[in-house]
Amino acid sequence: MASELARQWRPPRRIESAAKRRIILGGVALYGLVALVTLDIDPARIAEGLSRTGAFFSGWLRPDFVTRWTDIRAGLLESLSMTAVATAAGILLSVPLGLGAARNLVPGPVYIASRGALSMFRAFHEIIVAILFVAMFGFGPFAGVVTLTVGSVGFLGKLLAEAVEDVDPAPLEALTAAGAPWASRVVFGVLPQVMPRVLGLALYRLDINFRESAVIGLVGAGGIGATLTTAFSRYEFESVSAILILIIGLVFAAEVISGRLRRRLL
Amino acid sequence: MPVLEHGEVREWRRRTTSEQWLRFLGALGLTASLVAAGAAISAQTTWVFVLDAGLQLRDLGMRMFPPDGSYVGALARPLLDTLHIATLGTALGVVIAVPLAFAAAGPTTPSRVYVRPIAILVLVTSRSVNSIIWALMLVVLLGPGMLAGVLAIAFRSVGFVGKLVYEAIEEAPELPVMAMETTGAGRAQALAFGLVPQILPTMAGVSIYRWEINIREATILGLVGAGGIGMALQASIDALRWSQVSVILLGILGTVVVAELVSARVRQGLR
Numbered sequence: 271m272a273s274e275l276a277r278q279w280r281p282p283r284r285i286e287s288a289a290k291r292r293i294i295l296g297g298v299a300l301y302g303l304v305a306l307v308t309l310d311i312d313p314a315r316i317a318e319g320l321s322r323t324g325a326f327f328s329g330w331l332r333p334d335f336v337t338r339w340t341d342i343r344a345g346l347l348e349s350l351s352m353t354a355v356a357t358a359a360g361i362l363l364s365v366p367l368g369l370g371a372a373r374n375l376v377p378g379p380v381y382i383a384s385r386g387a388l389s390m391f392r393a394f395h396e397i398i399v400a401i402l403f404v405a406m407f408g409f410g411p412f413a414g415v416v417t418l419t420v421g422s423v424g425f426l427g428k429l430l431a432e433a434v435e436d437v438d439p440a441p442l443e444a445l446t447a448a449g450a451p452w453a454s455r456v457v458f459g460v461l462p463q464v465m466p467r468v469l470g471l472a473l474y475r476l477d478i479n480f481r482e483s484a485v486i487g488l489v490g491a492g493g494i495g496a497t498l499t500t501a502f503s504r505y506e507f508e509s510v511s512a513i514l515i516l517i518i519g520l521v522f523a524a525e526v527i528s529g530r531l532r533r534r535l536l
Numbered sequence: 537m538p539v540l541e542h543g544e545v546r547e548w549r550r551r552t553t554s555e556q557w558l559r560f561l562g563a564l565g566l567t568a569s570l571v572a573a574g575a576a577i578s579a580q581t582t583w584v585f586v587l588d589a590g591l592q593l594r595d596l597g598m599r600m601f602p603p604d605g606s607y608v609g610a611l612a613r614p615l616l617d618t619l620h621i622a623t624l625g626t627a628l629g630v631v632i633a634v635p636l637a638f639a640a641a642g643p644t645t646p647s648r649v650y651v652r653p654i655a656i657l658v659l660v661t662s663r664s665v666n667s668i669i670w671a672l673m674l675v676v677l678l679g680p681g682m683l684a685g686v687l688a689i690a691f692r693s694v695g696f697v698g699k700l701v702y703e704a705i706e707e708a709p710e711l712p713v714m715a716m717e718t719t720g721a722g723r724a725q726a727l728a729f730g731l732v733p734q735i736l737p738t739m740a741g742v743s744i745y746r747w748e749i750n751i752r753e754a755t756i757l758g759l760v761g762a763g764g765i766g767m768a769l770q771a772s773i774d775a776l777r778w779s780q781v782s783v784i785l786l787g788i789l790g791t792v793v794v795a796e797l798v799s800a801r802v803r804q805g806l807r
Contacts (some may be wrong), residue, residue: 281733302627305620309686315679323677348580351573358570393789397668397756401773406592408585411577485666488759492580502672518664525660 329507335516338501338509345497346516348411349483352493356415356483357476360422361468367423368430369456374442375434388431391424400486411492418479418486425478429471433464473528480524484517599778607780611768611787618764618791621682621757622750625689630743632690633659633698640698641705643713644727659702663695667753671762680761688762689750696749697742704738705731741806748799755788765791 285291335342370376370384399420403413442459450458487495494513501509540547551559638644640655671688678684713730721729758766765788772780 281729302624305624308617308620309624309682311683312679312681315681316677316683319677319679326673326677347576351576354570354573355577393792394785395752395756397759398769398785398788402596405596406589408582410581412581412586415577481664481666485668488668488672498669514665514669518661521664522660 326507330511332508333512333515334506334508335512338497338506338512341497341500342494342509342513342516345487345494345513346520349480349487349493349495352411352414352418352483353476353479356418356422357472357479359415359419360426360475360479361472363419364423364426364430368427369434369460371427371431372434374437374439375452375456375460384427384431388424388427391420392428396421396482396486397489400489400491404490409490409492414483414486414491414493417491418482421482422475422479425475426468426471430464430468433467434460437463470532473532477521477524477528481517481521596778599776600782602779603782603786604777604779605783607783608787611765611784614758614765614768615787615791617682618751618754618766621685621689621762621764622747622754622795625686625754626693626743626747626750628686628690629693629746630697630739633694633696634701634739636694637698637701637705641702643710644705644731655698659695659698661695662691662693663699665692667692667750668756668760671757672760675761680763682763685754685757685762685764688757689754692753693746693750696746697739700742701735701739704735708734737806741803744799744802744806748795751795752792755791 283291285294367384367388370380371388373381376384396417400413400417403416407413407416437460441463442455445455445459483493484495484498487493487497488499490496494517498510498513501507501513538549538552540549636655636658639646639651640659642648642652645652645655667688670691671684674684674687674691678687708731712734713726716726716730717723754764754766756766756769758764758768759770761767765784769781769784769788772778772784
């Protein structure tokens with residue numbers, strides 16, 4: 271009897287009540303069904319598109335770096351410049367906002383204002399921000415730099431604030447007890463503790479900015495994305511493939527290098 | 537900590553001379569490349585258009601305000617579509633990502649030489665191509681519509697979820713798996729009872745987090761024809777109906793905030 275019971279043992283369920291479990295699973299299945307139905311799949315159009323896969327993939331398999339090389343080179347250099355400037359500007363601007371959004375450093379109103387500003391910066395997708403900045407600043411990489419800067423400030427500021435809130439409070443207390451003013455407490459009590467993490471995050475953001483710079487060109491904000499869109503609208507899939515291969519290669523290289531650097535910093 | 541000796545006098549320095557030079561040259565190189573990058577961008581910029589940005593902003597603000605209240609009703613369907621794209625895309629992405637993660641993780645891969653590098657390459661490719669670029673390609677193949685959006689979201693999510701899950705597999709202690717095997721369990725049984733319970737919370741957390749990101753991404757896929765609220769946004773921008781654009785932006789903002797709250801709640805519950 272005992273061995274029979276032992277054989278029938280099952281791990282405990284996460285949701286204990288069987289009825290509740292069925293309702294949840296049924297709900298999920300129902301939602302999936304409804305969502306699938308709304309997809310409006312048009313088999314005729316898909317068949318038509320798939321008949322073009324030949325041209326599409328043959329373009330893919332023969333990446334053409336040569337025909338548009340001057341455009342591709344200019345686009346890549348522009349993307350790299352945008353990435354560098356936006357990341358630097360983002361770091362500079364995120365420090366005051368990030369410190370302002372740390373609860374243990376500033377009074378309530380400053381905290382709320384800084385948090386609000388930071389979440390506003392992250393609320394919209396980069397593409398939407400880029401559309402607005404292109405409308406404001408005109409086409410070209412400047413709008414792209416501003417877009418990437420806004421994204422970087424939102425990202426770095428929030429993570430800096432979290433890092434500052436997690437610091438060991440003992441050095442801060444010691445500085446306060448010794449009568450140090452606010453600026454000295456930040457420079458000697460907080461920054462040494464958060465600097466390695468912030469540098470690591472900045473390197474990570476450098477990666478992200480390069481990846482994003484390939485995308486915001488779609489709405490006119492410059493960079494390799496603009497070159498990519500042009501190639502797409504000309505149906506030059508050989509060039510599209512070449513550009514994507516370069517982006518993937520560069521992102522991969524950046525990831526490896528920044529990963530190494532981050533590991534050395536931490 | 538280097539100590540320089542000048543005859544009798546010993547001087548303490550924080551860094552050796554070569555370290556100091558290295559840091560100085562590094563800083564110089566960094567500054568120089570930043571200046572060069574700034575100059576390159578400045579050369580490509582029409583500064584007249586930048587300088588009247590204040591004017592443009594005021595103009596844009598006046599066109600966007602007041603938001604067109606009558607347009608709110610037309611937003612429900614595209615917003616729901618956006619939600620569907622994000623949810624179905626995330627689900628499909630997770631389904632593809634998990635086997636890939638097992639193939640890519642050192643302890644579980646069937647073959648370190650053949651399978652592992654391919655799985656890692658697939659994950660990296662998926663992550664390097666932004667979902668809107670995936671959408672651009674899929675719209676060419678499948679035609680405009682939500683299906684392209686769902687697949688674009690899924691293809692981008694595979695890399696993200698797969699990477700974090702395979703890292704979780706590699707970090708999980710191996711002892712439970714070994715214990716299972718010593719009791720005579722097969723490989724699949726050992727993994728199912730020794731490893732899966734360890735990575736399940738990570739998997740769930742990562743999936744929810746990616747869902748939150750995907751809601752944000754799904755709002756813009758429509759710009760290239762892949763369904764959702766972005767299609768409405770593109771239509772209103774093309775028609776210069778900025779009072780509708782502001783309504784759409786508010787709708788997106790609301791959805792993103794709600795998704796963020798839901799995701800934060802669920803992730804807290806998982807801990």
